[in-house]
Amino acid sequence: MEVQKNIPAFIENDLDSKETLEFVDHVRHCDTCMEELSVEFLVLVGIKRLDSASAFNLNQELDDLIDYNEQRARQKRQTSFFIFIGALLAAIIGGYFLSGIFRK
């Protein structure tokens, strides 16, 4: 399934912001995928940390990761929206000045 295929990419933070938001939205409502995400998170992250004491708050860390990725994806989308509005305004103002020049 699409969502479960994206789990490793989500954990590594490799999804784009649209995919991240879809992913987060899905796992929050789908127990099967959430379960699968927990397992893969434990395997991927837990293995890297076997020697460290911090290995055992992974469930909390997974929650944090989900929140963090969602937040970041939201901000990214907002930023590109403002860039779009900025470019649009620049084009309108630029066009206004240009048409003023040519009218003379």
Ligand SMILES: [Zn+2]
């Ligand atoms: Zn699912």
